[in-house]
Amino acid sequence: MVKKIMLPLTDEAIKELKAGDDVLLSGVVYVARDAAHKRMIEALESGEPLPFDIRGQTIYYMGPSPARRGQVIGSAGPTTSGRMDSYSPRLLAEGLKGMIGKGMRSRGVKDAIKQYKAVYFAVVGGAGALASRNISKSEVIAYEELGAEAVRRLEVADFPVRVINDIYGGDLYQEGKARYRVDQE
Amino acid sequence: MREIDAREITSTVSRLFQEACYILPDDVLNALERARQIEESPIGCEVLDIILRNADISAKEQIPLCQDTGDAVVFLELGQGVHIVGGDLYSAINEGVRHGYTQGYLRKSMVSRPFSARVNTKDNTPAIIHTDIVPGDRLRIIAKPKGGxxxxxxxxxxxxxxxxxxxxxxxxxxxxxxxxxxxxxxxxxxxxxxxxxxxxxxxxxxxxxxxxxxxxxxxxxxxxxxxxxxxxxxxxxxxxxxxxxxxxxxxxxxxxxxxxxxxxxxxxxxxxxxxxxxxxx
Incomplete structure (x- = not known):
């Protein structure tokens, strides 16, 4: 059963999400990956504002390929989330509610997801052409000089994601693997 | 001795990287289709369906399969009887990468000063080039975009x-x-x-x-x-x-x-x- 969710995420919506859930997201997501995360944390450490009000928002770890004329965005699939692990707990403490990427998260991020009532979603990696179809608007809002790593504001409609880590400690990667693992000598 | 024009190398490299980023090779598609038949996990099957649909869209609409269009890795098998004219070999290849990644709307992912400033080189150069000298008078060029x-x-x-x-x-x-x-x-x-x-x-x-x-x-x-x-x-x-x-x-x-x-x-x-x-x- 697919769950349709309007962004920004509410605590009520997050409570309903369990690892493995198939979800369609609609609304605004912010795009930031490695270089932008580094800058955002540096901004927080020096007491400067973040490039957008992070409270309640969702960040997509992504660096698109360039758009052709007439396209909203180029290929737009997820990057490996683990590289953001050292930054994410701080952003969750600031009010970030959703993260979208691919790949495993650290113990620290999973604990912060529980503590701050957030959620981690994955998109199918390497399917960026398909992912771009559910993005209706894209604009660079900060750190333009970072090129593909700039912070963007996207509008998405029925953007397909899957819940990996929920507030109950569920982890689709661990559960899925345990289900299909065949013990070897 | 057979002459190959550096400009031909440049245009070939440009074309190969663009095609590689839009078109999944048949053997890869076939392997994915076989996997789809064998996979028992319903979510796993859904993922494989998405990957196959994505490949179809990329090829038809010339949108990169993945936004990570990679480091530009180039394997060369250079016949010892080849004489490159009109420029040098590695410059010709880098020019092809520069052209292909720009004209093909491919993402430029290379950064210089990797342990410090990490500044994007803006055209995905330098290519990572591996050259084998082989018998003969032909030049085989293999373009391999390699994601991070x-x-x-x-x-x-x-x-x-x-x-x-x-x-x-x-x-x-x-x-x-x-x-x-x-x-x-x-x-x-x-x-x-x-x-x-x-x-x-x-x-x-x-x-x-x-x-x-x-x-x-x-x-x-x-x-x-x-x-x-x-x-x-x-x-x-x-x-x-x-x-x-x-x-x-x-x-x-x-x-x-x-x-x-x-x-x-x-x-x-x-x-x-x-x-x-x-x-x-």
Whole structure:
């Protein structure tokens, strides 16, 4: 059963999400990956504002390929989330509610997801052409000089994601693997 | 002596990278379709359907298969009877990368000063070029965009001789297990055994150029490929790590003689979007 969710995420919506859930997201997501995360944390450490009000928002770890004329965005699939692990707990403490990427998260991020009532979603990696179809608007809002790593504001409609880590400690990667693992000598 | 114009090399490299980023090779598509038939996990099947649909859209609409259009890795097999005219070989290749990544709307991912400022070079150069000099008077160019996600999960071990064949298997399986969902499974596992540290990794990368699932012609090596693939596909990681039977589409091993004291094993992982394209000039 697919769950349709309007962004920004509410605590009520997050409570309903369990690892493995198939979800369609609609609304605004912010795009930031490695270089932008580094800058955002540096901004927080020096007491400067973040490039957008992070409270309640969702960040997509992504660096698109360039758009052709007439396209909203180029290929737009997820990057490996683990590289953001050292930054994410701080952003969750600031009010970030959703993260979208691919790949495993650290113990620290999973604990912060529980503590701050957030959620981690994955998109199918390497399917960026398909992912771009559910993005209706894209604009660079900060750190333009970072090129593909700039912070963007996207509008998405029925953007397909899957819940990996929920507030109950569920982890689709661990559960899925345990289900299909065949013990070897 | 046969002359090849540097401009022809530039235009070929430009075309190859664009095609590689839009069009998944038939052998990769076939392997994905076979995996779709075998996979038992419903979520795993959904993932494979998405990957196949994505490949269809990319080819038809010329949108890159993946936004990570990679480092521009180029393998050259340069016939010793070739004379390059009108420019130098490596400049011609870099010019082709610059042109292809710009004209093809491919993402420029290369950064200079990797341990400090990490400044984007803006045109995806420099290419990573590997050249073999071979007999003949032709030039084979293989363009291989290599994404960062799978590359980051690669690894090298200098095993002790006592670990032997069993040690090789355990190491490769451990690398795949620890990589988990990160390299975008179902993956292709490139393995290089023997040589020196750099030779082993070159073998592993070269192994990724083989048609997916085509066994090594040496029966002993082919048997090792089958055994490791069997072990890897019992890990349960599955498509995109959501759980399933198909963690790898293939294990490709290349072997080279080594020092009597050494047993180098290199593992270079490739995501399901195993992109490469070649031309013979």
């Amino acid at each position: 996600g799978a590359e980051n999960m690669s690894s090298l071990a200098m095993l002790s001789l006592a670990q032997g064949r069993r040690g090789v298997i355990d190491f490769v399986v451990k690398v795949v297990d620890e990589a988990g969902s990160n390299p975008c499974p179902p993956i292709i596992v490139g393995v290089g055994i023997g040589g020196t540290v750099e030779k082993a990794m070159m073998l592993a990368k070269r192994a990724l150029l083989r048609k997916v699932g085509e066994p090594n012609p040496d029966t002993e090596t082919a048997e090792l490929e089958r055994e490791i693939l069997g072990r890897v596909n019992k890990l349960g990681i599955g498509p995109m790590g959501y759980g399933g039977r198909i963690t790898a589409l293939a294990v490709h091993i290349e072997v080279f003689p080594t020092h009597m004291a050494s047993l180098p094993v290199a593992v270079n992982l490739e995501c399901h979007s195993c992109r490469h394209r070649e031309a013979l000039l």
